[in-house]
Amino acid sequence: MPAADRLWPRGLRARLSIGIAVVVALALGAAFVGIYRGTGSQLRGQIDRDLRVEVGAFAAQGLPGGSPNPRQVASAASSYIAGRPFGPAARLLIARVPGGAVVTNQPELLGIRGQGRSDQDHEPGSIQATENAQVVRLRQAPPGYSEIGLHDAGTLRLLTQAVTRGGHALATVSVGEPLAPVTRAQRGVARTFALWGSLTLVAAALGGYLLAARTTRPLRRLASTAALIDAGDLSRRVAGVARSGEVRVVAEAFDHMLERLQEAFARQQEFVSDASHELRTPLTVIAGQIEVLARQHDVSDEDVERVAGFIRVEIARMERLVDDLLLLASIDEQRAVSRETIEIAPFTEELWQSIRELGERRFELPTVPQGTLSADSDRLTQALRNIARNAVEHTQPGGLVRLSVSAFGDTLTFAVDDDGPGIPSEERARVFDRFHRSIGSPVPDGHGAGLGLAIAQAIIRAHGGRIWADAASSGGARVAFALDGFRPKA
Template sequence: MTESGTTADPATTTDGPRRRVSARVRILLWLLLVMAVALTSVATVTRSILLREADQRINRLLAQEAGEFTNFEERGTDPETGGPFTDPARLLRTFLVRQYADPDEELIGLVGGAGQDPTQIIQPRDLSGVLPLHEDAAARRRIFDSPAPSGVVHRPSGEIRWAKVAIARPGGEPDAAFVVAFHPGGELGRADEVFRILLAISAVALLLTTGIGWAVAGRILKPVRLVRVTAAELTERDLTRRIPVHGRDDIAALAETFNAMLDRLERAFAAQREFVDDAGHELRTPITIVRGHLELMGDDPAEREETVRLVTDELDRMSRIVEDLLLLAKTERPDFVTPEPVQLAELTADVYVKARTLGDRDWQLAEVADREAELDPQRITQAMVQLAQNAVQHTTPGQTIRVGSRTDGSRIELYVADSGPGVQPQDADVIFERFRRGTARRGTRGSGAGLGLSIVKAIAEGHGGRVRLHDTEGGGATFVLILEEARP
């Protein structure tokens, strides 16, 4: 809360309005983040695989060279004597002259200790910028003195991985050794080079993804922008704009939902305008009558009494018009109709009992449907009583009015049939509109405002049904509420 007691606007800060990040930018940033993590993971995993393969290849090479020397030591013969080798130096020299070193590999024979000059060297290939083992006396001493058959020497000038086969005279200490040394810098460097290449390719892929993602996000979000622009351009006087719907994806569903919302808004505003226009049109006449009588009212008690009666009648009519208009305004609300299980026989009998009080007519309960249905009993009763009142207005005392209900499969029909003059064909399509009366009046002129049948139609449509009008056999009009979606 601010000092003045008002709540601070969450969209602003002390430094000014908070900048909004568009959905397009957020989508692109998330896409780039996921792509960057994925590509970096791929490059890292690839590097790990290459390093592991390099380690395995180096270990196989060291084991192979050591195994070949061991086999030669056990089975080889001295070419001068034709028998087994007795001199370690000659054994090493004879074996090494027959070998060919792989890249980054050294084959060395050590005699008389690691500190002495090597007896024989197979010079490594592709070895640059690294101190060879045969020139590194300290490293040779460490390898020769190590009791292990293989290991790693860490040097500032480069790592060496080695395998050793010690040679000892019978019954004596080892005084010679065959050493296989491998300089893994080249192999590891190639793995790092592949890693760098993958990172470079990933960077290019991210740049391409940025451009493509920006374009694709813009295309996907175009309907959303149209929704925002359309919503910004909507006014109470112009609700006709709609969003084009293309395809069947979620964006198209969003556009369809927004268009449906606009349809509902347009109907709501139209109903509001119609309510205001109808109220102004229908209330203007009774207001004029009331004002005229009040202005002309004199001092005569009889005249004042007559004026009060007329004014009261007009005010009552105005009240009925307003109540009917308010009821029609509620028809667009979802709670206008509240269905519940209802016994049709009981509902029809209740309507018949209530209708009999409307006038001195020959009331008949024609037929009754004996089943249960889902409908709003209050609204249906209101519609049926309105139809009965309409029948009373267009018949004379003693004429027959029949009330009944029947079913046909899943369809329910509730009807009121009178024996009056009927409805002219040119009036059948207009009498259900607001403030519309038939051009040829049936019988005695009523005092209604022309809203009764509109209310009946609204109640029927609220139940998913309709109102049908047809002639009564023998003369008259029959109004039928057809509830197509009623369920037993």
């Protein structure tokens, strides 16, 4: 067994709960990424919009009108900025004036020492600046949005814009806002997801396991019932394992199959016991005759001859029975019949000629349709012989036995009528059952074991045809069958 196979659990319950947990984990992961990013970009968008408004306000209100000199610009910016000290709720404001002056509400951040909010009073070169990267980057922020990492306040989002008037650069205005709230909000999202996500995951795995256990319970019951049936108890049924759903459908189909199996089994058993019974009768007769002979002290030739006659008759009966049984078995076995093209007129002529030898009857064969039939001629002869022999057996000498053949489309119907006592309507379906004989039926030479019509039916069904018993217009019985595959002669 490969290693991966051993790692992967085989039970449906474990598989389902792992599968559900994986799906939930993937969904949670995707939701986390979406919400984490969404929160970030939404807050950043808001910050960017605020920065734009702030820069606009600064340019409009913080800088003087007309064409002021840098000193005037710096002082106007100073007084604007004075009203907006840097704090948790306010933003970082910077105005860079041509000539090098920098005005800001956060001098420490830009490395400006002293109490003043601007270094306009100092010479540009004398600015006491802490020359570090942070200051340089703040002072040289490129136009547009940029981000600068601060030592202690995290990342700063900065919007820088040059303000010109009449073609002259007045100042470069920067407005900054820390991104710390964004990071805080995102961390909050991450914490919430870590907590609730893992709880959800555990709940999903557990729920999946319970659900799978519930779903597979009928399957397990189905399996255990199937095991009982396998052990030989065909009377069990499994539909009870599930009230509804797919398992119920499977269980019902299973029950249906069992029903058919049980019936087939019962039929088979009945057939075997009937066959054994039929075979035992002649054996009993033979044994009895021999017993009688053995008890006699002086056995005459006539006695021997008489017993031998009895035994011959019984053996002949057994032979016929065994032949019939073998024939039935071979028809049952062979799924397909070996079809050939039969010329109907000569076929029926010849057949009827041999039937005439069965007894002294008025054998009639009205005009037969011209054409061919695709069928197994030996089997067809057998079926017709069995039916015709019954007609002969159930009529008196001189009685009527008529075979009529008629075509309708590609269907050919053979009907054997007689003027005997007929078959009572309640018997008509059962006469085709194996070993069925009507009670009190006159069986003149003790010929039949009740297999003649069963064989005929098996043959006709193997051809895909239909066989039935009816009342004949001549007053007796009619046994008829219909086969497809007739081709009339053009």
